[in-house]
Amino acid sequence: xxxxxxxxxxxxxxxxxxxxxxxxxxxxxxxxxxxxxxxxxxxxxxxxxxxxxxxxxxxxxxxxxxxxxxxxxxxxxxxxxxxxxxxxxxxxxxxxxxxxxxxxxxxxxxxxxxxxxxxxxxxxxxxxxxxxxxxxxxxxxxxxxxxxxxxxxxxxxxxxxxxxxxxxxxxxxxxxxxxxxxxxxxxxxxxxxxxxxxxxxxxxxxxxxxxxxxxxxxxxxxxxxxxxxxxxxxxxxxxxxxxxxxxxxxxxxxxxxxxxxxxxxxxxxxxxxxxxxxxxxxxxxxxxxxxxxxxxxxxxxxxxxxxxxx
Amino acid sequence: xxxxxxxxxxxxxxxxxxxxxxxxxxxxxxxxxxxxxxxxxxxxxxxxxxxxxxxxxxxxxxxxxxxxxxxxxxxxxxxxxxxxxxxxxxxxxxxxxxxxxxxxxxxxxxxxxxxxxxxxxxxxxxxxxxxxxxxxxxxxxxxxxxxxxxxxxxxxxxxxxxxxxxxxxxxxxxxxxxxxxxxxxxxxxxxxxxxxxxxxxxxxxxxxxxxxxxxxxxxxxxxxxxxxxxxxxxxxxxxxxxxxxxxxxxxxxxxxxxxxxxxxxxxxxxxxxxxxxxxxxxxxxxxxxxxxxxxxxxxxxxxxxxxxxxxxxxxxxxxxxxxxxxxx
Numbered sequence: 001x002x003x004x005x006x007x008x009x010x011x012x013x014x015x016x017x018x019x020x021x022x023x024x025x026x027x028x029x030x031x032x033x034x035x036x037x038x039x040x041x042x043x044x045x046x047x048x049x050x051x052x053x054x055x056x057x058x059x060x061x062x063x064x065x066x067x068x069x070x071x072x073x074x075x076x077x078x079x080x081x082x083x084x085x086x087x088x089x090x091x092x093x094x095x096x097x098x099x100x101x102x103x104x105x106x107x108x109x110x111x112x113x114x115x116x117x118x119x120x121x122x123x124x125x126x127x128x129x130x131x132x133x134x135x136x137x138x139x140x141x142x143x144x145x146x147x148x149x150x151x152x153x154x155x156x157x158x159x160x161x162x163x164x165x166x167x168x169x170x171x172x173x174x175x176x177x178x179x180x181x182x183x184x185x186x187x188x189x190x191x192x193x194x195x196x197x198x199x200x201x202x203x204x205x206x207x208x209x210x211x212x213x214x215x216x217x218x219x220x221x222x223x224x225x226x227x228x229x230x231x232x233x234x235x236x237x238x239x240x241x242x243x244x245x246x247x248x249x250x251x252x253x254x255x256x257x258x259x260x261x262x263x264x265x266x267x268x269x270x271x272x273x274x275x276x277x278x279x280x281x282x283x284x285x286x287x288x289x290x291x292x293x294x295x296x297x298x299x300x301x302x303x304x305x306x307x308x309x310x
Numbered sequence: 311x312x313x314x315x316x317x318x319x320x321x322x323x324x325x326x327x328x329x330x331x332x333x334x335x336x337x338x339x340x341x342x343x344x345x346x347x348x349x350x351x352x353x354x355x356x357x358x359x360x361x362x363x364x365x366x367x368x369x370x371x372x373x374x375x376x377x378x379x380x381x382x383x384x385x386x387x388x389x390x391x392x393x394x395x396x397x398x399x400x401x402x403x404x405x406x407x408x409x410x411x412x413x414x415x416x417x418x419x420x421x422x423x424x425x426x427x428x429x430x431x432x433x434x435x436x437x438x439x440x441x442x443x444x445x446x447x448x449x450x451x452x453x454x455x456x457x458x459x460x461x462x463x464x465x466x467x468x469x470x471x472x473x474x475x476x477x478x479x480x481x482x483x484x485x486x487x488x489x490x491x492x493x494x495x496x497x498x499x500x501x502x503x504x505x506x507x508x509x510x511x512x513x514x515x516x517x518x519x520x521x522x523x524x525x526x527x528x529x530x531x532x533x534x535x536x537x538x539x540x541x542x543x544x545x546x547x548x549x550x551x552x553x554x555x556x557x558x559x560x561x562x563x564x565x566x567x568x569x570x571x572x573x574x575x576x577x578x579x580x581x582x583x584x585x586x587x588x589x590x591x592x593x594x595x596x597x598x599x600x601x602x603x604x605x606x607x608x609x610x611x612x613x614x615x616x617x618x619x620x621x622x623x624x625x626x627x628x629x630x631x632x633x634x635x636x637x638x
Contacts (some may be wrong), residue, residue, distance in 0.1 A: 139613045150340050194359075269479070284467050
């Protein structure tokens with residue numbers, strides 16, 4: 001098909017690309033600091049323990065079990081003499097991987113279904129609304145527990161390839177398959193508001209297919225909803241991973257903040273507090289940064305709160 | 311009113327159908343045949359077959375349309391899907407794999423401990439959250455407001471698990487102010503002492519998100535024109551706040567409040583776990599730990615029923631607080 005210059009290209013640029021957004025975001029010191037913290041966690045998760053003065057988290061040394069914080073082990077050691085700081089760093093990798101994959105999955109499902117439901121309407125809308133109303137009516141933690149429970153240790157056969165859902169694989173699938181509901185509802189509402197807009201009509205009258213209208217013209221215009229949901233969803237996935245791992249439905253062979261907290265439950269009685277402290281601080285830092293950054297992002301992107309001081 | 315209620319209740323039917331379909335997909339299709347796991351390594355083949363028959367896993371999953379065409383209705387209806395739908399809609403959840411008790415009886419006996427934990431936490435939380443939000447919103451931009459906003463963010467970011475462990479070991483373990491865990495056999499004054507600490511911890515954990523939410527709503531209301539008019543008329547600030555702002559903020563407050571009611575019935579997963587309170591949250595964690603899928607299945611469905619009930623209640627309450635909404 002010949003590509004024609006669709007006026008939609010020249011349509012109002014998506015809010016995320018507005019030059020003012022990043023400037024507004026950069027003006028707030030809270031946003032800058034929280035972004036720096038998030039980037040720090042991401043680097044930590046990507047880098048892991050290699051390359052700096054940190055012992056491998058797998059190094060077991062029973063002679064050094066339950067040692068308090070010291071220069072060699074800033075957050076002490078656990079029951080097997082493993083370095084708690086190293087476990088916390090790898091725990092960041094676990095948590096961020098789960099949260100990232102769950103967010104990507106949830107955003108993909110939510111965006112596609114929301115666009116379809118909002119733009120096509122009719123029976124498609126009816127079915128999609130029914131599916132998300134159903135998922136929505138199960139209390140959230142009950143739903144993710146049920147999904148994670150069913151998916152854990154299950155093997156699935158996709159086109160002749162055998163996948164075994166172990167550990168965090170089941171967790172991010174469970175979180176992603178249940179987490180799209182809120183975004184889908186928001187996108188559907190936004191699309192219904194915009195589908196009669198002039199740029200949509202222009203694109204349609206030039207012969208753009210429904211798919212093209214949805215993904216080329218409508219999707220960029222609802223991107224701000226996606227970005228904010230992504231940021232704030234990230235926090236809830238991190239917390240959900242911690243709870244699922246704590247309950248034994250999550251990470252098995254890799255360190256996870258949830259497993260660390262589970263272990264610290266018994267350690268506390270014998271005065272070993274550093275593992276709990278390390279895991280809590282790690283969760284606290286990334287959640288606070290994401291909350292602050294999410295707020296700043298919403299303020300910068302949402303035209304309604306623009307100009308009003310919160 | 312009656313017509314409205316009937317209509318709202320009819321809306322629930324497709325969703326309930328969806329839930330039972332979802333639990334079927336989860337626990338029968340994706341979850342697969344649990345018999346090998348349940349029977350253990352040393353079970354004989356006929357024992358396994360017997361168990362499979364008892365749980366209905368010997369039947370075909372889906373109805374076969376060719377049987378319907380052949381007019382064989384009895385065999386057409388005899389499949390796992392139809393049995394599952396029928397059982398969930400009649401609240402027949404069978405027995406727990408672990409305790410061999412009837413699940414419906416287990417749920418009923420778990421309600422009281424769950425509610426005696428969550429109801430006080432909910433009511434106190436609602437009161438505290440709205441009060442703090444009102445205070446904060448009425449002094450917007452003051453030092454108190456900014457400090458509270460920061461405290462809310464900090465509270466929201468702190469992991470609940472760590473808060474529970476910390477509170478339990480410090481306040482109950484080290485200081486001995488509260489019993490460490492447990493729940494009295496007989497319902498009485500002992501309930502109060504045993505739920506005091508979990509209620510307190512639940513309260514602290516919910517405070518941040520709650521205050522922030524109500525504050526945003528109240529500020530949005532406080533910026534509208536009718537509030538300026540009320541002030542211009544010379545009304546006292548307290549009158550403006552309670553007579554105008556709070557009254558108009560009722561709709562979003564109700565929306566948030568009523569929707570958490572089903573969670574009250576289900577109890578608090580983690581609090582009940584740590585404090586050994588034999589409620590539904592404890593039951594759920596216990597079922598997950600011992601792969602007791604009928605219990606998880608039942609709780610999922612019952613949780614959804616509670617939720618739908620709360621949604622209908624929300625709509626009725628809207629009409630009661632807002633004269634613009636009428637029940638048609």
